[in-house]
Amino acid sequence: MSQKREMTVRNQRFSILKQPIASVLNQHLIDYPTPRNLSYWWGFGSLAGICLVIQIVTGIFLAMHYTPHIDLDFNSVEHIMRDVEGGWLLRYMHANGASMFFIVVYLHVFRGLYYASYSSPREFVRCIGVVIFLLMILTAFIGYVLPWGQMSFWGATVITSLASAIPIVGDTIVTCLWGGFSVDNATLNRFFSLHYLLPFILVGASVLHLAALHQYGSNNPLGVHAEMDKIAFYPYFYVKDLVGIPDKAGGVAAIALVSICLLALPFMKSLYVRSSSFRPIYQGLFWLLLADRCLLGWIGCQPVEPPFVTIGQISPLLFFLFFAILPLLGLVGRGIPHSYTDDPVAEKDPISVRH
Structure with missing residues (x-):
């Protein structure tokens, strides 16, 4: 009798996993084939996703008590800190969570640089990742302005003024950002609306980032591709996942150049091997x-x-x-092995990475 009940429960589980949404989640979060030699460095992407969820949840609750008006917003933040039950905790989780979000993403980016995870065929993964990073910077800056203290006001004034360095249309862009001829109430309302909207755009971009990654599979410390050396993501990897430039125009150009460098990495076709291990x-x-x-x-x-x-x-x-x-x-560089267990030093002839 107990065996029949166990079979019934198992069949119900399998029938649920065959449903449209559940089957997609099962394919990408449970049965997703993962290289068995992944290290803890591959867990920062999942941690970044957790940070994003925390930021959205705490931000929604904070928005319930925030007033986007230059005469009321600073007092509304004080109200959250002093009068709202647990408001101080929500605000500190949101503020420090943003810093933690960037720390995790920086580690995620540098891991990709070190192991050359941007190499073919994952160019699109890197490009979406750069877009996500730029959206994060924009969202964090806008959130920094919302408390409307002295640092917030002058930060908004200085950073938005950078757009005036753009030839011809720069001043027009600044005026549109401000909603007038100075940082004022219209600016604050624009920033609050964008700060509420951008995290959900980040979620969509993150889903595209994950889908692009799963199209070709994750990279690994050796940079090799071997279908037989993969295992299911669940349960094996769930544990591992539990500037001084003197002028304004030069600063804007440097910021743009950083983004261009990160976007150009996947298209440097002279890379002989993917992983820095060789x-x-x-x-x-x-x-x-x-x-x-x-x-x-x-x-x-x-x-x-x-x-x-x-x-x-x-x-x-x-x-x-x-x-x-x-x-x-x-x-x-040296040739790379066909499998995670091969010795690249023992190879007499270099092995192409395009396999």
Whole structure:
């Protein structure tokens, strides 16, 4: 009798998994074939998704008590902190969750850089990821303005004024962003509407990012592709997933150039091997890039005086130098194995990565 009941429960489970939505979730979240040699570095994408959900949930509750008006919004934030039950916790979760979101995404991006996960055939995955990152920056900046303190007001004034560096249409764009001729109530209402809308656009972009990834499968530390060396995502990987530029125009150009560099990575066809495991020169330059990135963050906290100004001007050049010489590094490397268990050193002839 108990055996028959167990069979009935199992059949019900399988029938549920055959339904349209459930079958898609089962295909991408449970039975998704995953390389068995993935490390914990591959868990930051899932953590980023969790952070996004937390930000949306806490943001919805905060929006219930927030008033987007320049005369009332600061007091509404104080009301959330002092009078709303658990409001202080929601606000701190939302504010610190945004910082945690960026930390996780930075680790996710640098893992992709280190293991060359942007290589063919995953170019589209990288391009969508860059769009997600830019949307995150925009959403975080708009959220920073909403409390409407002194830092928020002047931050909105300075950052939106960067658009005036665009030739011909720059001033018109700034006026449209402000809703007038200065940062005022119209600006705040625009920012609140966009801050509420953009996270849901991020969800859609994240779904596209995941779908593009699952079309060809995840990369792995060795950068090889072998169908027989894959296992189901559930339950094996659920545990692992539980700048100083002196002028405004130059700063805007540098920001745009960073995005262009990240978007161009998948199309550098000279990459001989995907994973940095077989590229020691690339490994060293990668850690120098990471050190330079930390230096840029530190310089941003220093006073605008010598020698910090000079260091702040040299550091971005070193950052872009990495991307300039990256196509040449692809010509140096060893062959890669067909399987996760093969020894690449034992191979006599180089093996093409296009298989």
